[in-house]
Amino acid sequence: MTTTVPHSAQVLAEPRMLVDGRLVESGDDGVFPNINPATEETIGHTFDATADDIDRAIAAARRAFDETDWATDHAFRKHCLLQLQQALEKNKELLRSVLVAEVGAPVSTTHHMQLETPLGDDLLWPAQAIDTFPWERDLADNDFFGARSWRKVHKEPIGVVGAIVPWNFPLETTLNKLGTALATGNTVVLKPAALTPWNATHLGRLIAEETDIPAGVVNIVPTAGNERAQLIVDDPRVDMISFTGSTATGRHIQQRVAPMTKRLLLELGGKSAHIVLDDADFPQALASSAFQACLHGGQGCALQTRVLLPRSRHEEGLEIIETAFRAVAYGDPTDPVNIQGPQISAQQREKVEEYIRIGQEEGARLVLGGGRPAHLTRGYYVEPTLFADVTPGMRIAQEEIFGPVLTVLPYDDEEHAVRIANDSPYGLSGAVSSASPERALAVAWRIRTGTVSINGGVAHGADAPYGGYKASGIGRQSGLEGFEAHLETKTVAGL
Numbered sequence: 242m243t244t245t246v247p248h249s250a251q252v253l254a255e256p257r258m259l260v261d262g263r264l265v266e267s268g269d270d271g272v273f274p275n276i277n278p279a280t281e282e283t284i285g286h287t288f289d290a291t292a293d294d295i296d297r298a299i300a301a302a303r304r305a306f307d308e309t310d311w312a313t314d315h316a317f318r319k320h321c322l323l324q325l326q327q328a329l330e331k332n333k334e335l336l337r338s339v340l341v342a343e344v345g346a347p348v349s350t351t352h353h354m355q356l357e358t359p360l361g362d363d364l365l366w367p368a369q370a371i372d373t374f375p376w377e378r379d380l381a382d383n384d385f386f387g388a389r390s391w392r393k394v395h396k397e398p399i400g401v402v403g404a405i406v407p408w409n410f411p412l413e414t415t416l417n418k419l420g421t422a423l424a425t426g427n428t429v430v431l432k433p434a435a436l437t438p439w440n441a442t443h444l445g446r447l448i449a450e451e452t453d454i455p456a457g458v459v460n461i462v463p464t465a466g467n468e469r470a471q472l473i474v475d476d477p478r479v480d481m482i483s484f485t486g487s488t489a490t491g492r493h494i495q496q497r498v499a500p501m502t503k504r505l506l507l508e509l510g511g512k513s514a515h516i517v518l519d520d521a522d523f524p525q526a527l528a529s530s531a532f533q534a535c536l537h538g539g540q541g542c543a544l545q546t547r548v549l550l551p552r553s554r555h556e557e558g559l560e561i562i563e564t565a566f567r568a569v570a571y572g573d574p575t576d577p578v579n580i581q582g583p584q585i586s587a588q589q590r591e592k593v594e595e596y597i598r599i600g601q602e603e604g605a606r607l608v609l610g611g612g613r614p615a616h617l618t619r620g621y622y623v624e625p626t627l628f629a630d631v632t633p634g635m636r637i638a639q640e641e642i643f644g645p646v647l648t649v650l651p652y653d654d655e656e657h658a659v660r661i662a663n664d665s666p667y668g669l670s671g672a673v674s675s676a677s678p679e680r681a682l683a684v685a686w687r688i689r690t691g692t693v694s695i696n697g698g699v700a701h702g703a704d705a706p707y708g709g710y711k712a713s714g715i716g717r718q719s720g721l722e723g724f725e726a727h728l729e730t731k732t733v734a735g736l
Contacts, residue, residue, distance in 0.1 A: 248338040254285040258463055259445030260294060261301035262456025268293050273465035275439060278345035278583040279574050279620040287438040290462040295430075295472045298460035302401045302428040303478045305457030312398045312426040315371050321454045322368040322423060328451035329360055329416075329444075336440060340412060343437045345582040345620075347574045350537050354413055358701070363416035366703035367424035370724055383734065390734040397729050398426035399504055400480030403473040405494075406441065407486045408434035408585050409540040409643075414485050415441055417718055419459065420703065422483065425727040430460045430479065432470045436585055438463040477501060481727070484508070488641070488667075488712045495715075506726050507714040508707070510641040511669030514547040514662040516684060518655065518675040523558055526674035529697065531565035534647035535581040535625045540589075542713075543670040543692070547631075547638060549658050552651040559608070559629055559649055566609050566647070569625045572617055581645055583621040590621040593644030597626055600637040605648070606630040633664045641667070659687045668710030670694070691717070 257264040272286035337351045346355045380392040404418040433441035445461040474497050481504035488509040517526050533545040550558040571581035584590040597611045610626035631648040638648050652658040672694040675681035685693040691709040692700045706720035716726050
């Protein structure tokens, strides 16, 4: 795998927002800093959207939906999405450098989930679905008091979608939200994470300069303040909120929109368990445990952060995992060898360190890591950290840490393993390893999560519905289910 020479900070910077088809500065010229988490240096600034800027963005999205044919012109929407796809491909290396600089994403991850995977299908799949989706279907005629009615079911867009994006996989999440929302005929007001704004503002620049997407269809309003982002949630002109982020924030949004019965799509936290059955090939099954826990600093909601080992083979499995942890390559995200970079901020690093302290106080055994790397004097780094002797009720086994921390738990039998896996407020993802795919599948059906990997299988893709049970969210993004989530259903009957 190769990487490119990083672009200069001047090229990386795109401080402007996109409002009503124009790249603009904030109304009061306010800015907020963009900090490289690997160096702790300010690499530039981004214009901070004011309340008036957000109001103008919402008004533009409302007008574009209500007063243009964007919602009904399927062919034009597909044309615009394919234009945006071409623009993104042309600017791929710039986007790669932006993600490494502002997200602290290891460049190795940009060749997969951070960049190239979403570029592969997050716009293309929904664009193609425009041609194949059943926008209208006929029902059998209906007799009612002697009158025979014909009936049709029609699908149409919801309206204005407020899309709120997290900092951990920002471009992937943005493209996923935009691709489906636009393909289904909605307009969008997008609020990128304050810690990682430039991947979104560059997208705004490409939309404005290299596509025929009409003014107001996409608006991108970076802001440092959550109170301003809340303006999007609260505004009655916004018909749907699509949010990816923490469960706590998702619940707050849910409470805010409840009086308006506004449509919600929430993709929230996770505490995914990997059940390793007693017949599994342990070296093969556990080889990826450290990779899963430490990838991108453990800052992924679907990463497997609990490994469940049969008590009869617990020490054998723990030794394999410890060896894998000692081999984790971490540090400078521009080095293609590394899979783990820094935490996104000093605050996030402190949160991870607090959980490590809590785990030790709860009685878990710290097998490896737990501190700040001595050889990395700059950047918000945490050592790859492994806990054993963990019980299901411990906070480090229940709560989302969002850091390079793996907990190992023993189980007695298959039924016990399933109970432990399901003993969680979350239900986003999980995994099962076994020499028997049939046995693994039988266990997978019993795990209360939105996705399950069997023997390393990968379900992710723009055609695959993704989301969670319980506190991991509401609804599904991607796939036909995600497409439908952005549509209203209208039934019409006539004589």
